[in-house]
Amino acid sequence: MLQRPEVVDYFPNLEVRGGRIVKVEDTKVIALEDAASTEPLQLYFNPTLDEVEDVEVITAAKLIHWTGSHPEARLLQVQHMINTARRLVREADKRLGLDGLGADLCCVIMDVRHQGRAGFDELQAALLAKRPFEALLEVGRRGQPERVKNLKAALATRRAGLRQKKWSRSIGDFV
Incomplete structure (x- = not known):
């Protein structure tokens, strides 16, 4: 989904580089995943499990809006879960x-x-x-x-x- 053109409307600071998700801050590139872990990516979306924070609510709202507004994005999510289920x-x-x-x-x-x-x-x-x-x-x-x-x-x-x-x-x- 991060390679979809409308990503700039939802997550303008996230990109895929070298097959991995990164966060871009000015000229700084921060890896949010590697072969061993996606924990930094999870923390990007949900900083703690202690409470529901504003960041988590806003991120969820963005994902819901993106999914509801772009059928192609919705299809990608469905196909991903089908592939995951089969695996x-x-x-x-x-x-x-x-x-x-x-x-x-x-x-x-x-x-x-x-x-x-x-x-x-x-x-x-x-x-x-x-x-x-x-x-x-x-x-x-x-x-x-x-x-x-x-x-x-x-x-x-x-x-x-x-x-x-x-x-x-x-x-x-x-x-």
Whole structure:
């Protein structure tokens, strides 16, 4: 998104140089990410986790406006999350053997991995439970109860359709 022409309207001091995001202040270039970390970039958008600060609110408003005003930017965000979801499911498949598993279960696994709520051992135990969907929803609930509650609510009306799609290891997607 930082290579889109309208970036100057939202984040004029952010650029991509050498494949990495930097902040430009006058003639000074400050790296906000490298191969090891994106922490400086995260702090740029949200300086602390202690409270909701003005910087965080303004940044969120800019992103919302950008997304709402520019369909191409919105499409980039959607495509990025689709690619991320596929990558997370492919990685989980290597560890958990998800081939043929319903998209409802894979969706929960992907969310757990995306949010960092648990590791593969906990996910494997949940998959082996009598009611794997319910067990997967419990994985990481203690640390993020609201996230799990919202995920459960979002999947409640979509689960039947998701169950019809199966993960295909050979294709790397749902069929």
